[in-house]
Amino acid sequence: MKKWLARLSALSVALVIAGQGQMALAQEPAAGKKIVRVGATQAVDSMNPFLAVRLISTSVHRWMFGYLTVPDSKTLKPSPDLAESWTSSPDGLTWTFKIRQAKWSDGKPVTADDAAWTFNKIMTDEAAKTANGPAVENFESVTAAGQDLTIKLKAPQASMLENPIPIMPKHVWEGVTDIAKFEAEQYPAVSSGPFIATEHKKDQYVKLKANPDYWRGKPKIDELQVIFYDNPAAAIIGLKKGDIDLIGRLAPSDFQALAGDANIEQWNKQGRRAAYLQINHGATTTDDKPVGDGHPALKDPKVRTALHHAIDKAKLVAEVQNGLAKPADGSIVPPMYTDFFWEAAGEEKISYDPAVANKILEEAGYKKGADGVRTMPDGKKKLEFRFSIHTDTPVEDKLAEYLTGFFKEIGITLTTNRLDSSKFTEETGVTGLFDIAISGWSVNPDPEEVLATHLCSRRPNAAGEGGGTESFYCNPDFEKLYQEQLKELDRPKRAEIIKQMQKKLYTDAPVIAIYYPNDLEGYRKGTITSVTSIPEGDGIIYGGSSYWPFYTLDAKATAAGGSGSGAGGSNTGLIIGIVAAVVVVGGVGFFLVRRRKGVADERE
Amino acid sequence: MTAPLEAIEPAAEQAAGPGDERPAYRGPLRYVAVKAGGAVLSIGMVIIGTFFLFRMLPGDPVRALAQGRNMTPAQLDLERRRLGLDKPLFDQFLDFLTGTLRLDLGTSYEYKRPVLDLIVDRLPATILLAGTALVVAVGLGVWQGTKAGWRRGSRFDRFSTSTSLIFWSVPTFWLGLLLMMALGNGIGPIPGIFPTRGIESVDAPDGFAYVLDVGMHMVLPVLTMVGVVYAQYLLVMRSSLLDEVGQDYITTARAKGLRDDQVRRRHAVPNALLPTVTLVFMRIGFVVGGAVTVEAIFTWPGLGQLFYRAIKVPDFTLMQGTFMLLCVSVILMNTLADVVYHVLDPRVRSA
Numbered sequence: 001m002k003k004w005l006a007r008l009s010a011l012s013v014a015l016v017i018a019g020q021g022q023m024a025l026a027q028e029p030a031a032g033k034k035i036v037r038v039g040a041t042q043a044v045d046s047m048n049p050f051l052a053v054r055l056i057s058t059s060v061h062r063w064m065f066g067y068l069t070v071p072d073s074k075t076l077k078p079s080p081d082l083a084e085s086w087t088s089s090p091d092g093l094t095w096t097f098k099i100r101q102a103k104w105s106d107g108k109p110v111t112a113d114d115a116a117w118t119f120n121k122i123m124t125d126e127a128a129k130t131a132n133g134p135a136v137e138n139f140e141s142v143t144a145a146g147q148d149l150t151i152k153l154k155a156p157q158a159s160m161l162e163n164p165i166p167i168m169p170k171h172v173w174e175g176v177t178d179i180a181k182f183e184a185e186q187y188p189a190v191s192s193g194p195f196i197a198t199e200h201k202k203d204q205y206v207k208l209k210a211n212p213d214y215w216r217g218k219p220k221i222d223e224l225q226v227i228f229y230d231n232p233a234a235a236i237i238g239l240k241k242g243d244i245d246l247i248g249r250l251a252p253s254d255f256q257a258l259a260g261d262a263n264i265e266q267w268n269k270q271g272r273r274a275a276y277l278q279i280n281h282g283a284t285t286t287d288d289k290p291v292g293d294g295h296p297a298l299k300d301p302k303v304r305t306a307l308h309h310a311i312d313k314a315k316l317v318a319e320v321q322n323g324l325a326k327p328a329d330g331s332i333v334p335p336m337y338t339d340f341f342w343e344a345a346g347e348e349k350i351s352y353d354p355a356v357a358n359k360i361l362e363e364a365g366y367k368k369g370a371d372g373v374r375t376m377p378d379g380k381k382k383l384e385f386r387f388s389i390h391t392d393t394p395v396e397d398k399l400a401e402y403l404t405g406f407f408k409e410i411g412i413t414l415t416t417n418r419l420d421s422s423k424f425t426e427e428t429g430v431t432g433l434f435d436i437a438i439s440g441w442s443v444n445p446d447p448e449e450v451l452a453t454h455l456c457s458r459r460p461n462a463a464g465e466g467g468g469t470e471s472f473y474c475n476p477d478f479e480k481l482y483q484e485q486l487k488e489l490d491r492p493k494r495a496e497i498i499k500q501m502q503k504k505l506y507t508d509a510p511v512i513a514i515y516y517p518n519d520l521e522g523y524r525k526g527t528i529t530s531v532t533s534i535p536e537g538d539g540i541i542y543g544g545s546s547y548w549p550f551y552t553l554d555a556k557a558t559a560a561g562g563s564g565s566g567a568g569g570s571n572t573g574l575i576i577g578i579v580a581a582v583v584v585v586g587g588v589g590f591f592l593v594r595r596r597k598g599v600a601d602e603r604e
Numbered sequence: 605m606t607a608p609l610e611a612i613e614p615a616a617e618q619a620a621g622p623g624d625e626r627p628a629y630r631g632p633l634r635y636v637a638v639k640a641g642g643a644v645l646s647i648g649m650v651i652i653g654t655f656f657l658f659r660m661l662p663g664d665p666v667r668a669l670a671q672g673r674n675m676t677p678a679q680l681d682l683e684r685r686r687l688g689l690d691k692p693l694f695d696q697f698l699d700f701l702t703g704t705l706r707l708d709l710g711t712s713y714e715y716k717r718p719v720l721d722l723i724v725d726r727l728p729a730t731i732l733l734a735g736t737a738l739v740v741a742v743g744l745g746v747w748q749g750t751k752a753g754w755r756r757g758s759r760f761d762r763f764s765t766s767t768s769l770i771f772w773s774v775p776t777f778w779l780g781l782l783l784m785m786a787l788g789n790g791i792g793p794i795p796g797i798f799p800t801r802g803i804e805s806v807d808a809p810d811g812f813a814y815v816l817d818v819g820m821h822m823v824l825p826v827l828t829m830v831g832v833v834y835a836q837y838l839l840v841m842r843s844s845l846l847d848e849v850g851q852d853y854i855t856t857a858r859a860k861g862l863r864d865d866q867v868r869r870r871h872a873v874p875n876a877l878l879p880t881v882t883l884v885f886m887r888i889g890f891v892v893g894g895a896v897t898v899e900a901i902f903t904w905p906g907l908g909q910l911f912y913r914a915i916k917v918p919d920f921t922l923m924q925g926t927f928m929l930l931c932v933s934v935i936l937m938n939t940l941a942d943v944v945y946h947v948l949d950p951r952v953r954s955a
Binding site: 037043045046126180181183201202203204205207225227228229230231233234237238240241243421422465 | 661665680681682714715716781784785788789790796799800801802806899900901902903905909912913918
């Protein structure tokens with residue numbers, strides 16, 4: 001027994017020594033610099049902004065590139081970025097932007113020509129449309145003269161100032177022949193934003209350094225690293241240990257795993273996402289032909305209202321989201337967007353009340369059978385709905401459990417239908433083979449896109465192609481309001497129209513919003529000394545649609561490894577490592593010899 | 605598991621008595637050729653199977669790609685043409701077949717590079733991780749198995765066998781996360797000295813220090829892989845040694861006055877090693893596949909991670925390519941195991 005103990009302790013001593021050596025090695029090149037490491041569980045899909053669609057990639061591009069405008073850090077209203085000012089013609093069709101005097105990171109000046117090239121590339125090259133094609137769909141022409149950029153539109157568009165396209169350096173990119181195959185893996189990248197990408201290893205990390213010539217001034221930190229984890233639980237351990245300094249978009253359970261750690265600040269603020277139930281109220285294609293096999297009862301607005309009454313949203317928040325969400329008394333725009341958020345009040349508010357739900361159903365002729373389940377007024381079909389969710393999502397499973405309970409109270413049977421994600425998308429977005437489905441949307445500062453997902457034109461066509469509908473909704477009033485808000489350039493008036501659209505969705509109930517999940521993040525207090533969210537105060541750090549939080553981030557400089565003996569660090573580590581190896585080998589050899597002797601003794 | 609079955613065969617035939625009319629000599633080359641032929645046939649079936657398997661998956665791959673982004677019907681058509689999904693099934697099959705035979709596995713959607721390039725890129729990391737783990741697991745398993753089998757019922761036997769069985773029954777991801785928490789993050793007095801992810805530090809040093817850095821990164825993934833699999837080597841080694849212990853030649857060896865240690869090392873172990881060798885070769889085939897979970901936990905940039913990403917995206921071309929690679933490596937290694945067994949064990953050769 002003793003020798004085991006001795007061997008074990010020798011090994012652990014060696015490990016500790018080797019570990020310290022390793023730490024010294026890893027820290028050495030970073031000494032004295034302000035470095036912030038951001039964890040991510042999503043891999044960068046492309047460093048080419050014409051192709052990148054994932055949040056992680058668009059976030060990195062927001063740190064790298066300038067845009068025409070950027071949401072203001074306090075109000076989220078469009079404010080100057082690379083365009084320092086702009087004017088629009090009275091008919092709202094011609095927009096002129098003045099591009100500011102700034103420099104690309106290779107020293108060349110930024111001109112309107114760069115912006116014009118970027119937009120024209122997307123308008124003319126099919127492959128370049130991959131990421132932001134819809135954003136230029138309404139562009140008639142884009143021209144440049146010196147620092148003046150002129151965009152002519154086909155029809156007025158109020159969201160013109162929320163253009164999501166980064167302005168690319170023409171002199172670097174015009175030589176690219178095939179955008180679809182160009183991965184833009186040339187470093188340092190030429191860009192004009194607060195950070196310059198210096199290295200990217202796919203599925204491993206992205207490194208960015210501060211742009212010293214950034215026109216707003218150099219960021220406070222020297223280096224920003226995005227470190228990729230395949231596994232969220234591993235990322236949480238990484239944060240606790242200090243391998244990463246910040247991580248955003250946490251699931252409630254991961255967020256709660258950070259509780260009680262004195263080194264970590266838990267960031268729990270209202271989020272940009274709305275979770276809702278999608279109701280198959282009679283799915284149709286763009287030529288108004290019915291599609292799918294939705295339950296006929298769901299075509300009745302009264303049934304949908306009754307369902308809405310039967311859902312205890314507060315309980316869902318408490319039990320399914322561990323309290324880390326806000327019950328939804330509005331529609332698809334979450335409350336963090338104060339300008340556009342609409343909340344039901346007074347008579348139109350549908351509150352949790354199973355008695356009311358039962359009364360509505362009873363009066364509409366849906367009578368309960370002997371088994372307690374209601375049937376259609378014609379007595380033919382029972383009110384048995386399917387609830388489509390994704391496989392392997394414990395949160396959705398839990399949600400299904402609670403909804404089943406709620407609906408049972410009002411004589412409706414709900415069965416859970418678990419689908420893998422591609423099947424789910426197909427059945428709930430194209431073929432209409434569902435009754436009720438879980439869904440959600442992360443909303444941008446301008447809610448135009450999420451509203452557009454409920455337009456008639458977003459339904460799939462007769463061949464079952466295309467689409468992008470979140471509800472198969474097609475309502476003439478809603479369409480009219482959508483067109484109106486497009487033309488309305490006065491922000492408060494436009495917000496009013498957008499609120500009416502949400503009210504329409506709320507009362508018509510093609511979708512029923514259940515809660516707005518919070519924005520859950522965590523960062524290390526020891527490294528990150530100051531952080532400003534977007535919007536300032538109770539906003540988002542990672543995943544907001546601007547560079548503010550990372551531009552304003554400040555951090556503690558990494559400790560210099562021993563004063564002035566930077567080069568000595570690796571040698572010391574090496575020597576310690578070798579000594580440790582010798583000790584281990586020697587120790588093992590010694591014990592082996594002893595053991596051999598022991599065996600021999602035993603035999604003689 | 606063909607080899608053990610064939611090993612029984614000669615015994616049965618010999619029991620039937622001598623004088624049977626059968627070819628006195630079958631060349632080893634012929635044996636190899638038969639085995640290779642079988643392997644080629646299996647690989648062919650894997651290729652065909654892969655094609656149909658991935659067409660039978662529920663859902664439209666192009667729609668799956670379009671998930672979460674706003675793609676117009678025109679864009680979807682373009683994507684479909686690019687993947688060749690607009691052609692009739694039979695044409696698709698021919699394209700796939702000729703492409704695969706020319707080692708053209710298509711272009712990955714996620715990485716926008718040829719699948720074969722990606723596989724070649726990722727292979728070294730997986731071989732480093734899974735190979736090290738295999739060597740350690742075999743070493744540990746054979747050593748403990750020998751000791752446990754030789755002194756059956758001893759405290760060492762009970763302890764090592766039950767420990768290995770506990771690890772064997774533990775789910776890989778759970779063990780991985782546990783080790784990461786304990787040795788990566790540190791619990792109580794245990795310091796968190798090992799990195800939690802990747803094959804190298806983001807600011808990796810150069811030269812010999814880099815080797816150390818990679819070594820440190822390997823510790824936890826290798827421990828996880830070893831922990832979960834070494835039990836099978838231990839158990840096979842232990843039981844085949846137990847079979848040998850009762851044999852007459854062991855008694856003879858002892859009677860010659862050999863020391864216990866010598867009897868074990870010179871007589872028992874070489875004979876008991878055969879099943880372990882077969883097992884090792886069969887496991888080499890699974891080395892690539894077995895690393896999927898561990899690579900996904902530790903963000904190890906190998907083939908397993910590639911496969912995992914392919915499923916998550918979903919990237920069908922890449923899935924197809926990696927899936928075929930996994931199958932083919934298992935088939936090749938099984939064939940090799942048959943051949944090696946044939947060389948090692950004279951009893952099989954005479955069959």
